[in-house]
Amino acid sequence: MDKIKSIIISLAIAVIPVSSLRAQTFESKYTKSFSTVMNGLEKRFNVKFRYSVDTVGLKLTYADFRVRAYSLDESLRNILSLFDFNYWKQTDKLYKIKPYEYPRRHVEEGEKMLAYLNTLYSNKDQWEMRRDSLRKSVRNLLGIDQLMDSLVHKKPVLSKIRKYDGYTVQNICIETLPGLHLFGSIYSPSTKGKHALIICPDGHFNGGRYREDEQLRLATLARMGAVCSDFDLYGWGESEKEVGLEAHQTSRAHVVQAMDGLVILDYLLHNRKDIDRNRIGVNGGSGGGTHTILLTVLDNRFTASAPTVNLASHFDGGCPCESGKPVQLACGGTCNPELAAMFAPRPMLIVSDGGDWTSSVPTVEFPYLERIYGFYNAKDKVRNVHLPSEHHDFGPNKRNAVYDFFIDVFKLDRKKLDESKVTVVSPEILKSNCLK
Structure with missing residues (x-):
């Protein structure tokens, strides 16, 4: 029986990607694949992502440290900025991942810009x-x-x-x-x-x-x-x-x-x-x-x-x-x-x-x-x-x-x-x- 268990465990290990068996350490910069991190965000925040960018083969250093448990938006900014990507909220449950666009920002950024401009002048x-x-x-x-x-x-x-x-x-x-x-x-x-x-x-x-x-x-x-x-x-x-x-x-x-x-x-x-x-x-x-x-x-x-x-x-x-x-x-x-x-x-x-x-x-x-x-x-x-x-x-x-x-x-x-x-x-x- 012990021999059979050993065989089963060995087979199971054989089908697990080697990368997932490696311990995340300082030496490896806690690296994970981009897709693994994004799939984790989907589950954590109960949302879905659609992509108009190529993510095949992308790796993310210090991956889990970029995630903020209290904020999907901050997590996305920390992750996507590394690849010059941006995100746009389509619905409460759906986000689109797109290339960075220099003329387009989020509404909150526009509000901050106008607030800044308002500090520059207080009279005619x-x-x-x-x-x-x-x-x-x-x-x-x-x-x-x-x-x-x-x-x-x-x-x-x-x-x-x-x-x-x-x-x-x-x-x-x-x-x-x-x-x-x-x-x-x-x-x-x-x-x-x-x-x-x-x-x-x-x-x-x-x-x-x-x-x-x-x-x-x-x-x-x-x-x-x-x-x-x-x-x-x-x-x-x-x-x-x-x-x-x-x-x-x-x-x-x-x-x-x-x-x-x-x-x-x-x-x-x-x-x-x-x-x-x-x-x-x-x-x-x-x-x-x-x-x-x-x-x-x-x-x-x-x-x-x-x-x-x-x-x-x-x-x-x-x-x-x-x-x-x-x-x-x-x-x-x-x-x-x-x-x-x-x-x-x-x-x-x-x-x-x-x-x-x-x-x-x-x-x-x-x-x-x-x-x-x-x-x-x-x-x-x-x-x-x-x-x-x-x-x-x-x-x-x-x-x-x-x-x-x-x-x-x-x-x-x-x-x-x-x-x-x-x-x-x-x-x-x-x-x-x-x-x-």
């Missing part, structure tokens, strides 16, 4: 010193002045004006730098007189500036009395034909898109006699919202701003066209809410929702903006429309919030607010085709 004078320094630093980090000094200033190519119910549309192509073009469309009211102007940088929604909700928004604003212009993202739409789609995933996209916003602003102000220079707005969603904020930092001519589904203290923008140039490092570190606050005390609308990174706006970012606007006794000039049950898009409720804002601050004609009057056209009709 201190804030304006910081604001002026930020403006110079952002311009320098973005490199916008070098591009603006290199503009070729050629006469644009314009399509015929197409007439619709209460508005017109004209396509435009402007050579900005030698061999590089801006491709866009100009939506104008059919009525005569002085009109507001709204620059509309585009975001990453499917279809680009040719999609239905973009046409509905710009045409409706035009029907109500505002000249509106959008333009292709760098490497999207007609720009893709010129520079290739891969060009969008570069830091150059960041500065070129900002340049395009300033170029179309300059063109319209210098060549349209029907623009009211006291009513110049900017509005875009998602990445277009990031560029909405950036344009207000770069140019003081804007008098109203409506960044939509983009603002967060913990997210700078997930595309190089939003964060390719390190503007968030300006003056020792900043974030989009502080850059947005530079617009104070002029009217600003923040549109947010519960289904993306802007879910924190009502409790985190908006109170910060109110504080800055309070330095000017102008808290009523900044507003937030939060849609807690909605997700990341530029849907009807977001568009209605934008319409209401510009109706209020630019005195647009609410009686013309009727999206059913807009003619949605095919992308080809909105293209300049000036490269043919």
